[in-house]
Amino acid sequence: MEFDWKRRNLLWQCSVVGLGFTGLDFTIVAKDAPDKSEEKEPEVTATEDLMREHGVIRRALLLYYELVPKLRKDVAGVDASALKQTAQLFRTFGEDYHERMLEEQHIFPLIRKQGPELQGYSDVLTAQHNRGREITDYILAVSNGPRISVAHAEPLARTLESFVLMYENHAAREDTIVFPAWKKNFSNKQLDEISDQFEDIEHKMFGRDGFEEAEKKISRIEGDLGFSDLGQFTPPRPPEI
Structure with missing residues (x-):
């Protein structure tokens, strides 16, 4: 019995030593290969920044959505100034900064090289950016006066409906397909550097924290419109069945 116990103890010690050497060898191999999971994640990644900017854009779209029935029922009661402010915010923060400076210069050129499907998305998304700018021009034009004219009420309502539908689908595809595909091209360290680069662009355009200012502006407009x-x-609650 004593011999068996000693033998088992010896076998156990050998197995531990063997596992220790195996673990050591594995660790050496693992260190030689890059492992993204071991890298430190930046506080706000570039993709997170892009998606929270989409949050501001979506809140502007929701204001457009809420104004559609008002345009059809009581156009005189529509706050033209609030509509214009929303369009101006969409133009400066959404189109000039988020779309032109980030997506069109840094995101789309790279995903176009990642296969025909993503190239197709890049083409459609760029075309939608251009159409969106045309629509923003129109919204700014019809909201330039103290009131929205009766003649513009229904055409504006239809335009806002189609604009919201386009951009909701647009942003959803970017968040779930385009941004994740783009992110795969970089290590966490590289994403951290790109985040800093995006922040520099933001500061150059707005001279301050563009996201914080945009969020404050959209919050104020939401308050003005109730x-x-x-x-x-x-x-x-849903109806009972």
Whole structure:
């Protein structure tokens, strides 16, 4: 029995030593190969920054959406100034900064090289950017006066509906397909450097934190239009079956 115990103890020690050497060898091999999971994640990655900017853009789209029935029921009651401010924010933050400076210069050129499907997305998304700018020009033009004219009410309502539908689909594809595909090209360290680069672009364009300022502006417009209370958008219970 004593011999068996000693033998088992010896075998156990050998197995531990063997595992120790195996672990050592594995560690050496692992260190030789790059492992993204071991790299430090930046506080706000470039993709997170792009998606939170989409949040501001989507809040502008929701304001457009809420104004559509008002244009059809009581165009005189539509706040033309608030509509114009929303379009101006969409132009400066959404189109001039987010689309032109980030997506069109840094995102789309790279994903175009990642296969025909992503190249197709890049083409369509760019075309939608251009169409969106035409529509923003139109919104700014019809909201330039103190009121929205009756003649513009229905055409503007239809334009806003199509604009919102396009951009909701547009942003959803970018968040779930384009941005993740683009992110795969970089290590965490490289993404950290790109995040700094995006921040530099933001500061050059706005002279301050562009996202924070844009969020404050959209919050103020929501308040002016009576949409700041998130709870008002909670739907009633569904009908009983």
